[in-house]
Amino acid sequence: MLVTLKEILKIAEEKDYGVGAFNTPNLECLTAVLQSAEKYKVPVIIAHAELHESVQPLSVIGPVMIQKAKEAKVPVCVHLDHGEHLDYLEQALELGFTSIMYDGSSLSYEENVANTKQAVAMAKKKSASVEAEIGVLGGRETAGTASVDPESMYTDPALAEKFVKETGIDALACSFGTAHGIYKTIPKLDFPRIAKIKELVKIPLVMHGGSGCSENDYIQAISNGVRKINYYSYMSREGVFAVKDMLGKQEVTFFHDLAAAAQQAMQKDVERAMKIFYGL
Numbered sequence: 001m002l003v004t005l006k007e008i009l010k011i012a013e014e015k016d017y018g019v020g021a022f023n024t025p026n027l028e029c030l031t032a033v034l035q036s037a038e039k040y041k042v043p044v045i046i047a048h049a050e051l052h053e054s055v056q057p058l059s060v061i062g063p064v065m066i067q068k069a070k071e072a073k074v075p076v077c078v079h080l081d082h083g084e085h086l087d088y089l090e091q092a093l094e095l096g097f098t099s100i101m102y103d104g105s106s107l108s109y110e111e112n113v114a115n116t117k118q119a120v121a122m123a124k125k126k127s128a129s130v131e132a133e134i135g136v137l138g139g140r141e142t143a144g145t146a147s148v149d150p151e152s153m154y155t156d157p158a159l160a161e162k163f164v165k166e167t168g169i170d171a172l173a174c175s176f177g178t179a180h181g182i183y184k185t186i187p188k189l190d191f192p193r194i195a196k197i198k199e200l201v202k203i204p205l206v207m208h209g210g211s212g213c214s215e216n217d218y219i220q221a222i223s224n225g226v227r228k229i230n231y232y233s234y235m236s237r238e239g240v241f242a243v244k245d246m247l248g249k250q251e252v253t254f255f256h257d258l259a260a261a262a263q264q265a266m267q268k269d270v271e272r273a274m275k276i277f278y279g280l
C-alpha cells in the first residue's frame with residue numbers, strides 16, 4: 001500500500017516508534033526490506049538517493065519501487081533521499097514518489113530556504129511530503145573536511161524552528177552527532193539537542209547516518225522525537241560479508257547465488273534493526 005511520508009510519520013507518532021527508511025538501489029535491497037516489513041507487519045520507507053543515480057538510475061528503479069510499494073501488504077512510502085537538484089526531485093514526483101528530501105545543507109541558509117520552499121510547492125501539487133535538512137550531517141556532506149569541528153555543524157535549535165516555519169516541511173533532518181557511512185569511532189549523540197529541536201519545531205525529526213549506532217542510541221533518539229531513521233551502509237556491508245564468506249567456502253558459478261546470499265544477509269540485518277526501531 002503506497003502512502004506518503006506524512007501518513008507514515010503519523011503512525012509512528014501514534015505508536016511512539018521510529019520508522020526505518022532504507023535505501024534500495026537494487027532488487028536485492030528492495031526485496032530484503034519489503035519482506036522484513038511484511039514479516040513484522042510494520043510500515044516502512046524505501047528510498048532512492050540521488051547519490052545512487054550511477055548505481056541504478058531513478059528512471060529504472062523508481063517505477064519498480066512504486067510498483068512494489070503498491071503490492072505490499074503494509075504501508076510503504078517511496079522517498080527520494082538527499083535530492084540536491086530540484087529537477088531530480090521533479091522527476092521523482094512525476095514517477096509517483098510520495099515523498100522527497102531536498103538537501104540544501106551545503107548552501108547558505110537563505111538559499112536553502114528558497115529552494116526548500118520550491119520543493120514544498122512542487123510536492124504539494126502531487127500531494128507528496130517533504131523532508132529537508134538544516135545543519136550539516138557528517139560523512140557524505142563533509143567529505144574532505146575532516147578537520148572541521150563536528151559540533152560546529154550540529155543543527156541550531158532556534159534556526160531549525162525558523163526554518164520549519166518558513167518552509168512548511170513535513171519532517172526535519174538534523175545533525176546531532178551521527179554521520180553517513182561506516183563509523184571510524186563510536187558516535188556520541190547530543191540527545192538534549194534533539195529534544196530541544198523537537199520541542200521547538202513540533203514536526204517529526206529524521207536521523208541520518210542511522211546505521212551503526214547502538215541499540216541504546218536508537219531508543220534514546222526515538223524517545224527524544226526521532227521518527228524516521230535512515231539506514232543503509234551497515235545493511236549493505238552485511239551483503240558484502242555474505243558474498244565474501246560464500247566465495248571463501250565453495251566454488252560459485254552463478255552470480256544469482258551470490259545475489260541471493262547477499263539478500264538473505266541484508267534481510268537478517270534489516271530485521272535486527274526493525275526490532276529495535278519498532279520495539280518488537
Ligand SMILES: [Zn+2]
Nearest residue numbers: 180208209230
Ligand atoms: Zn542521509
